[in-house]
Amino acid sequence: MRKTRVKLSVKTKRTSAKPPLHTSQPPLDKWALRLYIAGWTPRSVIAFENLKLICEGELNGKYHIEVIDLLRNPRLARANQILAVPTLVRRLPLPIRNIIGDLSDAQRVLVGLDLIQSATPKRNTKAS
Amino acid sequence: MKKRIGAYKRTDIPKAPTSIDGFDEVTGGGLPKGRPTLVCGGPGCGKTLFAMEFIVRGALAYNEPGVFISFEETEQELASNVSSLGFNLKDLIEKKKLWLEHIHVERGEIEQSGEYDLEGLFIRIHHAIESIGAKRVVLDTLESLFAGLPNALILRAELRRLLGWLKRKGVTTVITAERGKGTLTNQGLEEYVSDCVILLDHRVIDQSSVRRLRVVKYRGSAHGTNEYPFLIDKDGFSVLPVTSLGLNYSSSSKRISTGIHRLDTMLSGKGYFRGSTVLVSGTAGTGKTSIAAQFVEAACKRNERAIYFTFEEAPDQLMRNMRSIGIHLDPFVKKGLLQFHATRPSMFGLENHLSTSINKITEFKPSVVVLDPINAFVIGQNHTEVKTMLLRLVDFLKMKHITAFFTSLASADEDFEGTDVYISSLIDTWLLLRDIEIGGERNRGLYVLKSRGMAHSNQIREFKLTNRGISLVDVYVGADGVLTGSARLSQETKDEGEQVLRRQEISRQQAGLERKREALEAQILVLRSDFEAERSKALTSISDEEMTDKRYAQGKLKMAKNRKGDKVEKYNTRKNR
Missing domain, CATH: 3.40.50.300 (P-loop containing nucleotide triphosphate hydrolases)
Known part of the structure; x- marks a missing residue:
């Protein structure tokens, strides 16, 4: 069960307690992120790894990533209006944000997550 | 194969x-x-x-x-x-x-x-x-x-x-x-x-x-x-x-009356074919609607159902106008035999008109359908569309054996024998109404331009709207061409006058002849009496002569006897001449 393994690996990183930087949102206990994939394709793996890197860098462990494999739960695609994969959904803090793609452009991910507002390049993550 | x-x-x-x-x-x-x-x-x-x-x-x-x-x-x-x-x-x-x-x-x-x-x-x-x-x-x-x-x-x-x-x-x-x-x-x-x-x-x-x-x-x-x-x-x-839809509908040979007796006569005595398509075309005010109404009335009187689609007049106005010429449609509407559907052609598209008409027809199942007038659909240059629409309607009606009656307004300057919507080829019976303008007045003339499958009249008739419906009158066809209306009447009066004069002349001649004959007979009578007189005179003289002769002979005989002479020959007396 890949899904459970992923979830476990994410859970281990929830302990650190630094407040998130560069955020316009009020401080939260925990960010709720969801990554929708359609099976563990190379693109899904890249997206997941990119997400982890960004979260580690910006959220200091105050986040929770849930990976949903649509091949296993096709109903969720409709319920959450997922079309493209991979799709990263920021469920908390509100409002909900969607980012599609393998998240190889960290800058755009940060913009999408509302972590930065300016367009200054920060760093490059692993590209596909 | x-x-x-x-x-x-x-x-x-x-x-x-x-x-x-x-x-x-x-x-x-x-x-x-x-x-x-x-x-x-x-x-x-x-x-x-x-x-x-x-x-x-x-x-x-x-x-x-x-x-x-x-x-x-x-x-x-x-x-x-x-x-x-x-x-x-x-x-x-x-x-x-x-x-x-x-x-x-x-x-x-x-x-x-x-x-x-x-x-x-x-x-x-x-x-x-x-x-x-x-x-x-x-x-x-x-x-x-x-x-x-x-x-x-x-x-x-x-x-x-x-x-x-x-x-x-x-x-x-x-x-x-x-x-x-x-x-x-x-x-x-x-x-x-x-x-x-x-x-x-x-x-x-x-x-x-x-x-x-x-x-x-x-x-x-x-x-x-x-x-x-x-x-x-x-x-x-x-x-x-x-x-x-195709062209494979069966055709009825039954006939239905046009509602106008003389028009029936013109259409070889029986009227339109059931399920055929009739077109009446003519210029404004020639009586197209009246012919349509008369036809509808005739259908309703036979207890048949009819739908009248009117695109220019409201049903009430139409019925009122028809009452003035003695066509009463209101009772049939009340009886449920006749339906009026009045819509402006511009109200919706042609296709919609077609489908609503077909729906209405399918619901009501009439035997007669009137569209008055069809060229109201022509807006701008959509002739082909209108023709297509009518073609489909005609096909539909023919399949259902419904007699279709269209009226079409022809503009005065246009070729009469063509219609705005170019549907002449779809039409089975085509009546043409036209104004005949003679002697400062306009009169209506009707003739049958074509009527498929029957020996129709080729005569033009004067078409009159009376308060007892439509009547057709023979037009005056004389040396001066076709005459209608007052011109026809005056020509007829003139003809009548001439005829009277001729009759008088004849009787005068006859009387003269009679007189001559009488005179002749009188003469004959005179001559005969003259003759009789002469004859009796002659006879008298003849008998006198004979008497004289006889006496002479007797006298001779007596003389001879007296003289005792020879035997005397007997005289032969002449009888009548």
Whole structure:
């Protein structure tokens, strides 16, 4: 069960307690992120790894990533209006944000997550 | 001989019938089964409705469950939009005949980072198909993906993959797309869908809207290539191919009266053929409507039903006007034998007129239908459309053996023997009314221009509107040509005067002759009496002579006796002369 393994690996990183930087949102206990994939394709793996890197860098462990494999739960695609994969959904803090793609452009991910507002390049993550 | 001789047996590709009126006729059975079809057209041309009918009718009529993926309207919107057509989507969804799914794509809510694919969409479609065992899929409108998702290059590749995937799944797919400038679709989707492309068009010509459908391509099958008019009405989508009705109706040889005795006589004594098409054309005020009304009245008097479609006059006004010439239609309306339907031609498109007329006719089942006047439909240059519409109506009426009566207003300067709508070839009996202008007055003349299948009169009749209906009078045909009205009357009076004079002359001559004869006889009488007088005189003298002779002889005899002489010869006395 890949899904459970992923979830476990994410859970281990929830302990650190630094407040998130560069955020316009009020401080939260925990960010709720969801990554929708359609099976563990190379693109899904890249997206997941990119997400982890960004979260580690910006959220200091105050986040929770849930990976949903649509091949296993096709109903969720409709319920959450997922079309493209991979799709990263920021469920908390509100409002909900969607980012599609393998998240190889960290800058755009940060913009999408509302972590930065300016367009200054920060760093490059692993590209596909 | 049904098939050509040969080793190869021709087979058409399998088709998925749509059950949309007329569409299956045009395409020879429906959409290509198991393949994608592109339906494109401008906004408001009925793409979504076409797709929805394809799914709903497929589920209802052919028990083929269908998936409707909507990118634009939500499930509730779709359901309420088509409920007016009598489609109960909720019920179909509950019965697992239909799967409605709204896919929400909003450009503003989506950020792209790196490459992506549409596997999510694939999964959703796959899940939908598997859930109900769908045979039909609609994607409406796929192009909104281009507006909703970034990176058109990825989208194109993904759409190509999607269509191939759907084809391999063997579902009959309808993809709708907005029409682009110069191309069939905005995003060039026609490149991916190569099996069947249908173009819907909604155009406005001279302020009236017309809808057209055309099968642009249909791989592996023969199809109608024309532009077919279609309508969207309360029963949904229907294509009206002219050719689908055909010319194979049977024809009745029964006849029905025109309501005008002398007109019946002109039409070889019996009137129109039942189920034929009658046209009355003429300039303004020649009495077209009156002839129509008289015909309707005659039909109602025979207890037949009639529908009168009037496009210029309100029913009340028409009935009032007809009362003035002694045609009473109101009782028949009350009795339910006669229906009036008054609409302005400009109220809706021709196709709509046609479909409402056909609906009314189907409901009421009349034996007589009047359209007054047909050229009210001609707005601008839409002659061909009007002709097509009438052609279809005529075909429909003929199949039902309904006698159609059209009136057509001819403009005065135009060629009389042609009509505005060029439908002369459709007409079986054509009455022409015309003004005859002589001696400072206008009179109406009627003649039968043509009447198929009967020996009709070639005479022109004067057509009179009296307070007891229409009557036809012989026109005066003399040395000075055709005379009508007062000119005819004065000519007739003149003729009568001349006749009187001639008669007087004759009797005078006869009297003279008589007198001569009498004179002659009197003369004869005089002559005869003269003669009688002479004769008796002569006779008297003759007898006198004889007496004298006798006496002379006797005297001689006596003398001889006295003288005792020789025996005397006896005298022969002459008798009458």
